[in-house]
Amino acid sequence: MAEHQVTRDETAAAATTGLRGVAADWASDQRTFKDVSWGKAMMWIFLVSDTFIFGIFLLSYMTARISTTEPWPDTGEIFALTFFGQEIPMILIAIMTFVLISSSGTMAMAVNYGYRRDRAKTALLLLITALFGAAFVGMQAFEWAKLIEDGVRPWGNPFGAAQFGSSFFMITGFHGAHVSIGVLFLLIIARKVWRGDFDHGRPGFFTSKKGKYETVEILGLYWHFVDLVWVFIFAFFYLL
Amino acid sequence: MNDSRALSNSSGGQTQAPTANATGQQHPIGLYLKIWGWLFVLSVLSYMVELFDVQGTARWTLVIGFMLLKAGLIVSVFMHVVWERLSLVYAILVPPSVILVFVFLMVLEGEYVAWTRIVFFGEGS
Numbered sequence: 501m502a503e504h505q506v507t508r509d510e511t512a513a514a515a516t517t518g519l520r521g522v523a524a525d526w527a528s529d530q531r532t533f534k535d536v537s538w539g540k541a542m543m544w545i546f547l548v549s550d551t552f553i554f555g556i557f558l559l560s561y562m563t564a565r566i567s568t569t570e571p572w573p574d575t576g577e578i579f580a581l582t583f584f585g586q587e588i589p590m591i592l593i594a595i596m597t598f599v600l601i602s603s604s605g606t607m608a609m610a611v612n613y614g615y616r617r618d619r620a621k622t623a624l625l626l627l628i629t630a631l632f633g634a635a636f637v638g639m640q641a642f643e644w645a646k647l648i649e650d651g652v653r654p655w656g657n658p659f660g661a662a663q664f665g666s667s668f669f670m671i672t673g674f675h676g677a678h679v680s681i682g683v684l685f686l687l688i689i690a691r692k693v694w695r696g697d698f699d700h701g702r703p704g705f706f707t708s709k710k711g712k713y714e715t716v717e718i719l720g721l722y723w724h725f726v727d728l729v730w731v732f733i734f735a736f737f738y739l740l
Numbered sequence: 741m742n743d744s745r746a747l748s749n750s751s752g753g754q755t756q757a758p759t760a761n762a763t764g765q766q767h768p769i770g771l772y773l774k775i776w777g778w779l780f781v782l783s784v785l786s787y788m789v790e791l792f793d794v795q796g797t798a799r800w801t802l803v804i805g806f807m808l809l810k811a812g813l814i815v816s817v818f819m820h821v822v823w824e825r826l827s828l829v830y831a832i833l834v835p836p837s838v839i840l841v842f843v844f845l846m847v848l849e850g851e852y853v854a855w856t857r858i859v860f861f862g863e864g865s
Binding site: 532540556615 | 753765766767769772773775776779780782783786787789791792793799800803804806807808811814815817818819820825826828830831832836839842843845846847849850851853854857858861862
């Protein structure tokens with residue numbers, strides 16, 4: 501055991517699994533995350549910090565909602581849309597949820613085809629993912645416009661507790677910004693895949709490291725995270 | 741067939757050598773489609789809660805239950821966490837769970853603030 505911890509041979513240490521493996525990895529005096537590249541480890545560290553940001557947003561929303569003495573607005577009514585003369589509650593938010601989940605599905609497949617070195621399919625799936633993401637942001641813009649028209653402001657609204665507006669704009673705005681940045685990166689990586697950067701190991705303009713298909717997986721981690729955050733927002737802000 | 745084998749591999753992954761290797765995460769595409777389908781079903785179910793206007797404890801249980809299932813599927817399969825080494829899994833999952841302590845504290849604090857608002861700014865004063 502002690503020999504494993506000081507050896508330079510990382511594969512030997514990586515062979516240990518379970519809790520013993522956790523202890524060996526963290527105590528190895530080498531890189532802790534054995535079979536994970538730096539790019540992936542750094543993306544995970546960023547995502548954990550982002551989890552805190554969204555976690556604290558939802559937490560402050562919870563605190564505001566518990567502590568206000570005014571009734572909280574009925575989200576089912578506020579986000580209802582009228583189709584063919586019939587009012588359907590929360591329909592736009594439901595569609596947005598399905599769009600984002602579909603984009604997660606296409607992203608997962610893009611990662612898969614990337615590792616199969618299928619350049620065309622990977623690029624196409626990344627573009628479809630970006631398209632879903634853009635559709636999501638578009639629907640969110642529509643939703644914002646509708647609520648602003650209805651008189652919802654960060655400092656008050658006609659439906660109930662004033663904190664509803666500030667929570668709504670803060671949480672969905674921050675999430676929408678994440679989706680928008682994700683769409684931008686999806687387009688950039690789709691272009692790189694299409695150009696064959698990851699097949700020929702063309703150096704990145706910023707990192708000057710050889711391009712490889714793992715980049716698609718790292719981008720995928722970010723995109724799935726954005727979908728994950730929406731799962732929580734959909735449940736806590738819209739449904740409860 | 742391949743998919744179920746991959747899944748059962750993952751559940752016992754702690755005792756076996758990890759599937760992930762230098763060439764990256766490679767899993768059958770059918771597995772992703774299956775998870776995608778489940779995410780759709782779970783989303784439909786949580787929308788049903790709104791559509792049929794379920795209220796009270798049942799609403800909270802259903803909505804949070806579906807939410808946790810969806811989150812679990814996304815994190816474990818789409819983000820490949822079940823196939824990662826435990827040291828990374830713990831580094832990802834343990835720190836955010838501390839937020840739950842914060843939630844507990846802020847529930848107490850929020851209730852107290854609501855109480856003071858009712859007592860000092862309420863109609864009775």
